[in-house]
Amino acid sequence: MNTLTICLIISLLTVISYVWGKISMATTAMISFAAFVITGCVEPNDALANFGNSNGIMIMSMFVVAAGLQRTQFVKMVATSVNKFSGGSLVKVMTGYVIITIILSQFIQSPLIVFGIMSPMMAATCKDMNINPSKVMFALGIAAIATCSAMPLGSGATVSAELNGYLQANNYTDFVVALTDPMKARFPVLIVCAIYCIFFATKVAPDISVAATADENGRRKQEDQKPLPPFQEKAGYIIFILTTLGLIFQQSIPRSIVAPAWMICMVGAILMVVTGVLKGREACASMNIPMYLLFVGSMTMGSALSASGAGAVVGDFLAGMAGKVGNPYIIGFIFFLVPFLLTQVMQNRAVMLIFIPIAIQACKSMGANPVGIIIMVQAACLTAFMTPMATPAVPMYMAAGGYDLKNVMKQSVIPAILFCVVTVFWTMTVIPMY
Structure with a gap:
């Protein structure tokens, strides 16, 4: 049995265990981690490096x-x-x-960081409005993920240069990606995402009680604490x-006088x-260790699939297939x-x-x-949000909303279909192949 087959079998069993839910996701992730190393799908040092991955450090720090x-x-x-201004309206x-x-997602390239900035205030608003965070955290998460760098602002201004680099590397310079082309293609999805998250996502979100999303005694202790001096x-x-401002302007400040994003979060x-x-x-106590282990296991699976040549x-x-299809x-x-x-x-990068080279x-x-x-x-690679393996922001919004994989998958179906249909129809119309 070759490495590719072994890797695919372990990955399939891991996903089945996540969906099955009889074994905790963190435990499944670590079993998967060990299986990939033992079978030789991932080198031990490469797997170990995932514990020090910069995104993992950002998750814990945030x-x-x-x-x-x-x-x-x-x-x-x-x-x-917010509650006073909205008059109790969840839509507002x-x-x-x-x-x-x-807006933040246009200046900060990491949905993980954007969600980490917004989620504390959202959680407090939920508490003030007496609603469970599970009703809103998925919507907040996909708003950060699906709209990241959609406009030519901040990190989004570098997208066209990156894509032109791929064209040059593949010796196909008859065409050039203009600065506004990515925005032209993705702007409708940004609008659709905003409308869905504001008006519809909360209606299909599960209503998971607070007791199921956090330790009740710990929450009571936090509530009973006196105000800080x-x-x-x-x-x-x-x-x-300052942490937020550092992350927003991190891309535009000379590297010699600014720390990387993970260091800003850690400091x-x-x-x-x-x-x-x-x-x-x-x-x-604030560090969600099970979600961190899930992240490490997910990174290891992505590395194994990449190394095996599955992609x-x-x-x-x-x-x-594309060569045979005319439409x-x-x-x-x-x-x-x-x-x-x-x-x-697999990792989006x-x-x-x-x-991209194949296309x-x-x-x-x-x-x-x-x-x-x-x-x-x-x-497509930047808007993946259906599993914890898709992007580091997913484990974070799973923790904030108390979701398991079934909850995430169920909520993901409608926006995934919407984003796919809108993106393909619009892009192929405004930037045609012929």
Whole structure:
């Protein structure tokens, strides 16, 4: 039995266990982690490196930063103000939070960070409105994921340059991706995503009780705590604001005078403890270790699938199929759907590295314009949100909403179909292949 077959079997069993739910997701992730190493699908040192992955550090750090903000009175004041302004209307609440999330997603390239910034205030608003976080956290999560870098602002301004780099590397420079082409292709999805998250996502979200999403005694202890002294109260605000500003402007400040995103998050977390906003044990308790282990297991699965060549096999098959299909809309549908599905179990960057060159070569052989196709491939990889393997933001919103994989999958079906249909139809119309 070759490595590819073994890797696929382990991956299938892992996903089945996640859906089955009889074994905790963290335990399943670690069993999967060990299986990939023991069978040789992943080198031991490569697997071990996933425990120190920068996204994992950001997840843990943002949990602490968020807990520090929640310890202050700021989130309570925000929640009270939002509730007063909305008049108790969940639609108005979602409108404000979703719009702010989409704006932040244009300047911060990581949906994980955007969600980490917004979720503490959303959680406080839920508490003030007496609704469970499970009704809103999925919507907030996909708003951060599906709209990331959709506009030519901040990190989004580099998308066209990256795609042109792929065209040059594959010697197909007859076509050029303009600065506004990615926005032209993705803007309708941004609008559809906003409308769905504001008006419809909360209606199909599960209503999971607070007792099921967090330890009840721990929550009571937090509620019974006295307000922070003035210094710690102000420190909590300042640290959170500076962390947020550092992440927003991190891409535009010269690298020589700014730390990477994971370091900004870690420093923010450390300062929350050093300044006394959180006690050491409170900071440790805020880190969701099961979700971190799920993240590590997911990264390991993605690495194994990439190393096994599974993505390349699928990609080569698609290229051959595209050459036989004459309808541009069907070709577009194939090159969006397959990367979208594959990114649910592989790292999005790895899928892009495989599929964008394949899409370019397929278009080159047909003498077609590849611009719309490669924008769709990238969009498909960036908007994966159906499993914890898709992007680090998913484990974070699963923790915030108390979701298991079944909850996430059920909520994902409608937006996945919407985004696929809108993206393919619109992009193939405004940026045609012929």
